[in-house]
Amino acid sequence: MQHRCLIAAALVAVAACAALEPRGGAVVAGEGIVAEALQVRRAPPAEQKAALARAEEAMRREPTAASRLRLGTLLAVLAEPLRDAARAAELLEPLAEAGEPGYSRMAALIVVQAQEQVRLARELDRTARERERDRLERDKREEALRQQVEALRGIERGILEREEKLRRREK
DSSP states (O other): OHHHHHHHHHHHHHHHHHHHOSSOHHHHHHHHHHHHHHHHHHSOHHHHHHHHHHHHHHHHHOOOHHHHHHHHHHHHHSOTTTOOHHHHHHHHHHHHHHTOTTHHHHHHHHHHHHHHHHHHHHHHHHHHHHHHHHHHHHHHHHHHHHHHHHHHHHHHHHHHHHHHHHHHHHO
């Protein structure tokens, strides 16, 4: 009897330790999703495209928090042209705000990164447009200066021709 009580107490202690385990299922699954995304990031482009297609299909079939996190993470970490930071942020914002243990913190972190990517892409586009506009303005100024120089050369030729005519008359 005493032996059974010890076994029961040991089982209760093991169960209590398992219940107090800080790494819940969602955290472990979330870490697995991030690890998978990083592995896919290092893969060849064809493999990346296939992984993204699988994640999109999984999201269509079963829109769970895990499938949302998987697709959003891939969209945030893959290289161009597969990266879609705006869509990643859009997918993960509800999950980040839901407060689900494990998933929400990871989703919030990825949302912040995706929003920063979107901001940087917009800034890069704006800077590129400004540089192009500046280049066009510079080209216009250069062309105007070329025309002015050419006009001055024409005036100079005219003056030289008149001087030459005057010299001929004087002789």
